[in-house]
Amino acid sequence: MSLSMQLKNNSSLPLNDIHPLPVEEFASRLLHSVADGLRVSAYFARPRQEGQFDLICLLANDNSGKLQLLQTRISECFPSLAAQCPQLQLFEREVAEQFGLQPVGHPWLKPVRFERNWREEEAPAPLAGDFSAYRVEGEEIHEVAVGPVHAGVIEPGHFRFQCHGEEVKHLEISLGFQHRGLEKLLCGGPHKLSLKQIEAAAGDTSIGHACAYCRNLETLAGVQAPERAEALRSLALELERLANHVGDVGALSGDTGFLPTASYCGSIRGNILNLTAELCGSRFGRGLLIPGGVNFDLNPDECRKLLERLTVIEHEVNGALALFYDSPSVLARMDGVGILSAEIATELGLVGMAARASGLHRDLRLTHPGPADGDFIEMVRQKRGDVHSRALLRRREIAASFAMVRQLLQKLPDGDLRVALGPLQPNRLAVAMVEGWRGELVHVVVTDGRGKFDRYKLVDPSFHNWNGLAMALRGQQISDFPLCNKSFNLSYCGFDL
């Protein structure tokens, strides 16, 4: 294997150095790498000349911290590896949907997000939700359809359960109701709106996605954001993690019918979002990041004030969480529900929180650290993979995040806020991966001869993890679905892009 096919997080390669492999070798190397413990982080097609496509696969090695790039050249059809490597199945369906390419031998070829084929711009867009669901047959089998419109204020998604009495035999999840064509919008960029669009890729992960985007542009421009800017980015990322985790615990609490923690967490989440607003004026961190650095600074006085407010919030959070996690009826409700084994999680290529709750060693801050991740020491993991594990994981990550935010606020490095960004290097491929609060955010960008985006590929953790939810529900009671769903808390729009 030539060395040039290896790269690290936040780095780039000239396109000339990437040698296309013959399709068979691409397949065998891919399967070999996955068998060696690597996982598929991104897999996408890039159109070349008429009818020709580059099929690019990015594999992450969590032990060495390296990324492996495989590329092959195809036209119209390619052999499907989904049967041997299930974590590829959704990626292959995505490629098939985006460019009308045929994954030959795919066992489950269904629409992903009901996207219009990129090559047929005039064709009418397919109708989201228009699919034939897998059916379990039998006299006592009944089918339950939920969504896309839900009773709560949540995003649209369709869930189809095949049930035997109260037991779920199979769950099929059909998304795509919020498809905006983000990847296509980014082609030819960076546009003026590109950063704004990236921030809205998944609304609860604004900072995470913006961070990956900015780092990609910095890599391509050959600059590095100043230390102070990276520290502020880390601070914002951890605040985002805190707000979402606290909100999730509240939502879990609400779903178990345990209302005190639900109410407290709802209000505390707002207080944490307000800390982000203190930093940049937006509760969700919109507009904080900019390629080359950050837009807003904190003076020592503001740092002190934030620290004071953080102490109060931490005290409140600890109280609300103790109430929840020390309540026997709550523990009985969550224990053993929706178990996702480490084997299935590995096979499906789960990432982030959900993977760690099943005991997998997956946290980019440790395995593929970014510029300001040096201080990140411990990976929080659980073993069992049930709702309780995912809930407890959040509690422990909340504690770790509080410590990190405090540390960052106490010693923000001095320096500039941003550096000027020159033009992007042409004909390169850059990768930026960020551990968002939900899991790994992968941004792969390929520039054309003018230094513009030829292809911008985003992978939100939800893309991997929705299948984990479907598998976790097998053999469970259907009344446990809302709780299970909340314990994953996946993004619909992050999947739909």
Added chain:
Amino acid sequence: MKGWLLALVQTGLLAFGAPFLAGWVKWIKCRLQSRQGPPPWQPYRDLLRLFGKEVVVAEAASPIFRIAPYVVFSVTALACSVVPMVAIGLPTAAIADVIVLVGFFALGRFFLALAGMDVGTSFGGMGSSREMTIASLAEPAMLLGVFTLAMTVRSTNLASMIGYLIEQPFQLYPSFVFAAMGLVLVAVAETGRIPVDNPATHLELTMVHEAMILEFSGRHLALMEWGAMLKLMIYSVLLCNLFLPWGVAVDFAPLSLLIGLGAITLKLLLLGTALAVAETGLAKMRLFRVPQYLGLAFILCLLGMLSHVILEVN
């Protein structure tokens, strides 16, 4: 004649007091979560609003769906007339005993479950199946608990039960303690409160009672909701007056009626507060643990009966 008038007034009090009790529990729950909460009389506004709204009925609905709200409400209202709330010795109480009361509830539930399945939505069907499962376990426990009391007072008539207990000097029967515990568990299950069902949830897949009434709207929904509040009220009054009978008026003198009214109001407010505290501190249990919970209720009632036979019969 005075008796009949009083019975009518008492039934009206039960029916029109029920929304307040439901609102009271909700308000206390909100306060316990440091929330402002809607005032206790909010359910009256909600019912009024629903009565003023248009009824939308699914195309697939059969006449059962249309008559179900009226049947459910009127059966529950009839049950109200049997329950001694302020005074005993009313003529209505003599007509029916506690077995008829359980029968009324069963009839209401039958129509509720039919209506849940009628439109053919998957949620309604699930709700009906869950409701019947819970009912099939709760009813035997309830009857056993009531029979335990009946064995002591040698009557299944609610009014004579309460009358007997008031006349007796205070005495702690072990059987009563067991039966009380069992009946409280049954009451929680039957009225669809946490930990068995969550009346405030929006998650269709976890609902029991709410799943059956998802398709109802306008005055139909109002009657269904009101019926559910009535049920909570009836169970609360029964628990209060059977196990803490003091204050119930034994004659129709204005003063004793006034005392009776004050006593039951106080008891209900206290019971509502206790319910709110319990609901705040407990999470809803997994659906498949409900049979174990009701099994416990059954065992407690059985223990009550056994301890009556062993300890109290001489």
